[in-house]
Amino acid sequence: MNCPKCSANMKVLRYHGYEVDRCAACHGLWFDRLECDELRLLDNPEILDMGDPTIGKKFNRKNFIDCPHCKRPMVKIEAEGRTDVWYEGCLNCRGVFFDAGEFRDYLDSDIVISFKKLSQKFGK
Numbered sequence: 001m002n003c004p005k006c007s008a009n010m011k012v013l014r015y016h017g018y019e020v021d022r023c024a025a026c027h028g029l030w031f032d033r034l035e036c037d038e039l040r041l042l043d044n045p046e047i048l049d050m051g052d053p054t055i056g057k058k059f060n061r062k063n064f065i066d067c068p069h070c071k072r073p074m075v076k077i078e079a080e081g082r083t084d085v086w087y088e089g090c091l092n093c094r095g096v097f098f099d100a101g102e103f104r105d106y107l108d109s110d111i112v113i114s115f116k117k118l119s120q121k122f123g124k
């Protein structure tokens with residue numbers, strides 16, 4: 001699979017049994033929607049996002065990208081509770097793409113923090 005932003009190769013990483021794609025050049029991250037929801041509940045998922053946020057911000061300005069999976073145009077999605085954090089999602093295959101640094105910001109968003117609190121409460 002090639003990076004939807006810079007077209008470099010995406011490398012598959014294994015993390016707690018999940019397969020995550022990370023771009024070898026700009027370090028953008030690709031997840032399945034479901035993976036992304038589950039990953040954020042794990043310990044330290046932010047280590048996946050090791051890219052330079054300055055580079056991520058540059059690529060974040062590249063607005064119209066096609067899904068690397070099904071080649072359809074992706075849409076911008078605002079992280080809940082963080083109007084400054086946007087990531088791209090594919091409405092067809094439900095894949096999501098984060099520029100370098102965005103996944104960390106996403107993990108800082110209110111919705112993720114409240115999810116974490118909730119799952120701790122139920123001893124998950």
Ligand SMILES: [Zn+2]
Pocket residue numbers: 003004005006007008023024025026027028
């Ligand atoms: Zn890239």
Ligand SMILES: [Zn+2]
Pocket residue numbers: 067068069070071072090091092093094095
């Ligand atoms: Zn897609």
